[in-house]
Amino acid sequence: MVTTVSVAQVGALVGDPARVAMLQALMDGRALTASELAQAAGITPQTASGHLAQLAAASLVTVSKQGRHRYHRLASPEVARLLESLMLLASNAAVRRPRTGPRDPHLRLARTCYDHMAGWLGVQLADALVARNWVELAEDGALVTPEGLNRLAALGLDAAAGGRAKLQCRPCLDWSERRPHLAGRLGAALCTHSLQRGWVRRQSGSRALNVTPAGWRAFHELFDIRPPAAP
Amino acid sequence: MVTTVSVAQVGALVGDPARVAMLQALMDGRALTASELAQAAGITPQTASGHLAQLAAASLVTVSKQGRHRYHRLASPEVARLLESLMLLASNAAVRRPRTGPRDPHLRLARTCYDHMAGWLGVQLADALVARNWVELAEDGALVTPEGLNRLAALGLDAAAGGRAKLQCRPCLDWSERRPHLAGRLGAALCTHSLQRGWVRRQSGSRALNVTPAGWRAFHELFDIRPPAAP
DNA sequence: CCGATGCTTCGGTGGACGCCGAAGCATCGG
DNA sequence: CCGATGCTTCGGCGTCCACCGAAGCATCGG
Numbered sequence: 418m419v420t421t422v423s424v425a426q427v428g429a430l431v432g433d434p435a436r437v438a439m440l441q442a443l444m445d446g447r448a449l450t451a452s453e454l455a456q457a458a459g460i461t462p463q464t465a466s467g468h469l470a471q472l473a474a475a476s477l478v479t480v481s482k483q484g485r486h487r488y489h490r491l492a493s494p495e496v497a498r499l500l501e502s503l504m505l506l507a508s509n510a511a512v513r514r515p516r517t518g519p520r521d522p523h524l525r526l527a528r529t530c531y532d533h534m535a536g537w538l539g540v541q542l543a544d545a546l547v548a549r550n551w552v553e554l555a556e557d558g559a560l561v562t563p564e565g566l567n568r569l570a571a572l573g574l575d576a577a578a579g580g581r582a583k584l585q586c587r588p589c590l591d592w593s594e595r596r597p598h599l600a601g602r603l604g605a606a607l608c609t610h611s612l613q614r615g616w617v618r619r620q621s622g623s624r625a626l627n628v629t630p631a632g633w634r635a636f637h638e639l640f641d642i643r644p645p646a647a648p
Numbered sequence: 649m650v651t652t653v654s655v656a657q658v659g660a661l662v663g664d665p666a667r668v669a670m671l672q673a674l675m676d677g678r679a680l681t682a683s684e685l686a687q688a689a690g691i692t693p694q695t696a697s698g699h700l701a702q703l704a705a706a707s708l709v710t711v712s713k714q715g716r717h718r719y720h721r722l723a724s725p726e727v728a729r730l731l732e733s734l735m736l737l738a739s740n741a742a743v744r745r746p747r748t749g750p751r752d753p754h755l756r757l758a759r760t761c762y763d764h765m766a767g768w769l770g771v772q773l774a775d776a777l778v779a780r781n782w783v784e785l786a787e788d789g790a791l792v793t794p795e796g797l798n799r800l801a802a803l804g805l806d807a808a809a810g811g812r813a814k815l816q817c818r819p820c821l822d823w824s825e826r827r828p829h830l831a832g833r834l835g836a837a838l839c840t841h842s843l844q845r846g847w848v849r850r851q852s853g854s855r856a857l858n859v860t861p862a863g864w865r866a867f868h869e870l871f872d873i874r875p876p877a878a879p
Numbered sequence: 880c881c882g883a884t885g886c887t888t889c890g891g892t893g894g895a896c897g898c899c900g901a902a903g904c905a906t907c908g909g
Numbered sequence: 910c911c912g913a914t915g916c917t918t919c920g921g922c923g924t925c926c927a928c929c930g931a932a933g934c935a936t937c938g939g
Binding site for chain 2: 423424426428436475477500502506555556563587601602605
């Protein structure tokens, strides 16, 4: 097993609290400077520098220097998916810790998960599409039904995804809700579509998404989603 | 970030060569004894015992005792997927190591990947279904086309998957071939179907699959797949 | 040219953990 | 009842590595 050592090396990289904190801070796809990441992880810049060098050497993050800043971002969506898997198993491991995921109510309501929407809103959207039989979701795979393909195209979702029949889909188990939401191209298309129409807005300096009044109207009309009673 | 520590703990578990070797040995879904796992990892039984206790405490593996043996298996498909992600990034990190994956030619030709088929055969099957426009595969999601649903049902694949329209699908990047193969329920159905019809047989004590003469005939007739020239 | 800012490298310290030998419990076979 | 097998716990050793202070380079603003 030659490759085993490599696998363990990657594992060891995500086995340190400081490094994981930095990677999680990058999970929305933004690029952050070394100092920002150091602060996110609660360590000094010189320690962070060492960690970032390791992450870059293993191609988990990429660096681009601009002036005296060095911007770091996740090297690929695969890294984001690795972190997803990790967070999933982490909360499973904390046996019956009822309060899963982040505490910030904004984050719990709606947030980005790399390129798609997660949180309460993400799960509601997934449920709505499943209820309409546009999509089937299993733990381990998703299926967009023929009807769903037509309806989603009629909504203009295919434009955001690059044309008809490009709405590949995959389930992504929601970190805070512990139920699947939509990822893959369909999930990404839903997210960009919602951002373009002004249904949701990125909350600066965070992965949280704010739902606008227009957004609540649209989600209600299209998917019968109302603001939750108890946030 | 309360949960961060948990995430790092799981990461640390997959950051040790011995533990990763044991988890990889479990990746085909079989249950193995502590001694077998110790041998697979190249460590003494007492060391393995400690590792397995940690893995069990974190719910990455489950244990069931039978007589004086204790059988260990992966606790859930999510663990298998975590390892997939890890192996993927690990081979990426090994910059331009041309020879990816295992060296055993049997493993490279065909093997199980938890519940579906991987290796050369798995990738060929995926390519064939994509070429027939039954399936679309993207890096980050899959789509079974309406035509594909009908054709796969006609082959009897839905029976193995539990009924019509239960052929949810997801892509899984092949470890040795570095190209996607089919996972999810469709992938699992293809695998059980092939096993039931005697097209492939499990090679005992390994994740490798042997393709039978009948299998080569079937794969050729249905998907125009022939044995590779250079194994 | 100079100080300030962002980031890195270097050295030394401390804690964590993987490893094995030895010994202790269970279970099976006879 | 006995020895053999499978697995675990315990203790001590060795190593690795995250951490920070201090110092060294780059870049920006003036």
